[in-house]
Amino acid sequence: MSTGPDETTLPGHLGPGTRARVRRLAERGLYDEATVFGILDEGFVCHLGAVGAEGVVVVPTIYGRAGRTLYLHGAPGNHALRSAIACGQACVTVTLVDGLVLARSAFHHSVNYRSVMAFGPVSEVGGTEEKRQALAVLVDHLLPGRGADARPPSEEELRATRVVRFDIEEASAKVRTGGPNEEPADLALGHIWAGQLPLRLAAGPPVVDTTGAVLAAVPGYVSDYGRAGGPPC
Numbered sequence: 001m002s003t004g005p006d007e008t009t010l011p012g013h014l015g016p017g018t019r020a021r022v023r024r025l026a027e028r029g030l031y032d033e034a035t036v037f038g039i040l041d042e043g044f045v046c047h048l049g050a051v052g053a054e055g056v057v058v059v060p061t062i063y064g065r066a067g068r069t070l071y072l073h074g075a076p077g078n079h080a081l082r083s084a085i086a087c088g089q090a091c092v093t094v095t096l097v098d099g100l101v102l103a104r105s106a107f108h109h110s111v112n113y114r115s116v117m118a119f120g121p122v123s124e125v126g127g128t129e130e131k132r133q134a135l136a137v138l139v140d141h142l143l144p145g146r147g148a149d150a151r152p153p154s155e156e157e158l159r160a161t162r163v164v165r166f167d168i169e170e171a172s173a174k175v176r177t178g179g180p181n182e183e184p185a186d187l188a189l190g191h192i193w194a195g196q197l198p199l200r201l202a203a204g205p206p207v208v209d210t211t212g213a214v215l216a217a218v219p220g221y222v223s224d225y226g227r228a229g230g231p232p233c
């Protein structure tokens with residue numbers, strides 16, 4: 001059941017609204033499109049949560065973003081996508097882990113992260129043209145430039161793919177940066193190492209598929225693959 005966009009949301013902002021309002025450590029909450037879309041564009045795996053006939057279902061899946069819309073895809077019989085369509089509403093989260101935060105106390109150990117939680121309606125993409133565009137968005141979201149190179153889906157492949165659109169009605173970003181929060185008394189514990197261990201997704205050397213008749217040169221979007229953003233490691 002949609003509550004609709006919140007009227008207090010500023011232009012260019014996706015919250016705070018009724019659902020997307022960071023309450024715990026509210027100072028870490030951000031609602032501007034630049035921050036939210038930046039996180040969505042750096043990530044490519046989301047968790048789609050919806051209420052299905054058998055209860056709540058949460059599924060990890062890839063996505064592509066076009067404006068305020070996320071596209072997801074799967075097999076026509078995909079249980080999670082079918083549940084989300086039947087429910088009509090979903091919650092999607094995306095998490096980027098930037099590092100481990102080691103405090104002197106066990107209590108204050110933490111993680112540096114950038115995450116998004118978005119709420120909105122879910123619907124099936126039925127039209128062939130929107131389906132094609134959605135799948136191109138998905139492929140380009142994984143590797144910008146790949147859509148132009150890959151063979152487009154055939155009619156049969158389109159029929160064998162369920163495409164879902166999730167329209168972001170409200171969203172919040174929550175971002176943690178920096179070192180550990182320490183109890184003042186713990187700063188005297190000089191024998192315990194404390195600080196941050198930055199983490200980053202890194203591409204390894206490309207592995208060519210040798211089953212093709214002719215082997216194409218490695219494209220730049222593969223050899224130079226990287227997902228921009230995040231604090232420096």
Ligand SMILES: Cc1cc2nc3c(=O)[nH]c(=O)nc-3n(C[C@H](O)[C@H](O)[C@H](O)COP(=O)(O)OP(=O)(O)OC[C@H]3O[C@@H](n4cnc5c(N)ncnc54)[C@H](O)[C@@H]3O)c2cc1C
Pocket residue numbers: 045059060061062063073074075077078079080081
């Ligand atoms: C990084 C990532 C990206 C993915 N991208 C896509 C995508 O773009 N499209 C797509 O269709 N699928 C994708 N998958 C697979 C997806 O998570 C589901 O397995 C798939 O969509 C089938 O969903 P279903 O509801 O039909 O599964 P069903 O087989 O009907 O689910 C039945 C049960 O199987 C188990 N199960 C299902 N999926 C998983 C899982 N991923 N991990 C552990 N247990 C599971 C659960 O217990 C679930 O209740 C991705 C998975 C990962 C991890």
